[in-house]
Amino acid sequence: MKPAHIADRRAREELARLLERFAGRPRPIQVVKKSEYWHQRAAGAALWAVTFGGQNKYLTHYVTTLGHTIYVPDDFDDWVPTRSLEILRHEAVHVAQFERYGWILMVLFYGILPLPMGLSWFRARLEWEAYEETLRAVAEIEGLAAARAPALRAEIVRRFTGPDYGWMWPFPRTVERWIDEALVKIEGELARKASTPSPEKR
Numbered sequence: 001m002k003p004a005h006i007a008d009r010r011a012r013e014e015l016a017r018l019l020e021r022f023a024g025r026p027r028p029i030q031v032v033k034k035s036e037y038w039h040q041r042a043a044g045a046a047l048w049a050v051t052f053g054g055q056n057k058y059l060t061h062y063v064t065t066l067g068h069t070i071y072v073p074d075d076f077d078d079w080v081p082t083r084s085l086e087i088l089r090h091e092a093v094h095v096a097q098f099e100r101y102g103w104i105l106m107v108l109f110y111g112i113l114p115l116p117m118g119l120s121w122f123r124a125r126l127e128w129e130a131y132e133e134t135l136r137a138v139a140e141i142e143g144l145a146a147a148r149a150p151a152l153r154a155e156i157v158r159r160f161t162g163p164d165y166g167w168m169w170p171f172p173r174t175v176e177r178w179i180d181e182a183l184v185k186i187e188g189e190l191a192r193k194a195s196t197p198s199p200e201k202r
Contacts, residue, residue: 007142011081014141018088027068029095031088034071035059047166050117054163062164063087065094067103086137093130117166124160124169131156132182139186147186153179 022029034040044058058064064071070091076084098106109122134156139147146152153176159165160175169175 008081011085011141015081015085015088018085018092022088022092029068029070029092031070031072031076033074033076034064035074037071040064040071051163051166055166063091065091065098067098068095070095082141085141086134089137090130090134093133094126097126097129117168118170120166120168123165127160127165127168128178132178132186135179135182136186136189139183139190144183144187144190148183 019031022031041059043064047055047058060073060075062073063076070088079087101109106126110120110126111123113122114120135147135152138152156179157172157175160168161170161172
């Protein structure tokens with residue numbers, strides 16, 4: 001695991017580059033404060049109701065992507081760079097999904113099919129694509145040991161099987177298998193990257 005100050009310095013630099021790429025796209029990606037938008041406040045209240053109070057931190061702890069807009073909590077600017085970068089890389093995957101499927105299919109896949117809660121296979125797979133990028137970002141920024149940390153694994157499993165996403169895939173063994181497969185894949189990617197000489201060394 002990389003020392004925190006080294007990871008933070010690298011993350012700060014990469015975060016600045018990522019935000020520049022967001023702004024420089026043909027259709028820019030905006031990062032805005034969630035509480036400033038009525039529909040996000042309404043979504044927070046609705047999620048609190050349908051999860052029987054289980055999801056009570058939507059506005060204060062969670063980042064949400066709709067189309068080309070990433071909605072962040074009010075204290076996002078105070079987050080440590082590693083956390084901000086890892087989460088924005090996760091959310092960039094959701095932007096790509098909106099570009100791939102469009103709004104109508106994303107609403108159907110993420111919110112309705114096959115069930116809104118409990119067995120939401122499409123939501124689980126869309127989120128898994130983004131959480132795989134989370135693991136990749138953690139491994140690249142903080143080190144593979146950080147990506148393999150039991151606490152991170154437990155947090156991902158909890159989110160898939162608990163009220164945060166409406167119990168979208170309440171099968172922890174499946175999520176554990178996804179994590180294991182992703183970590184093997186990411187470890188291979190890092191090994192190949194490390195064995196490839198940089199242009200200036202060739």
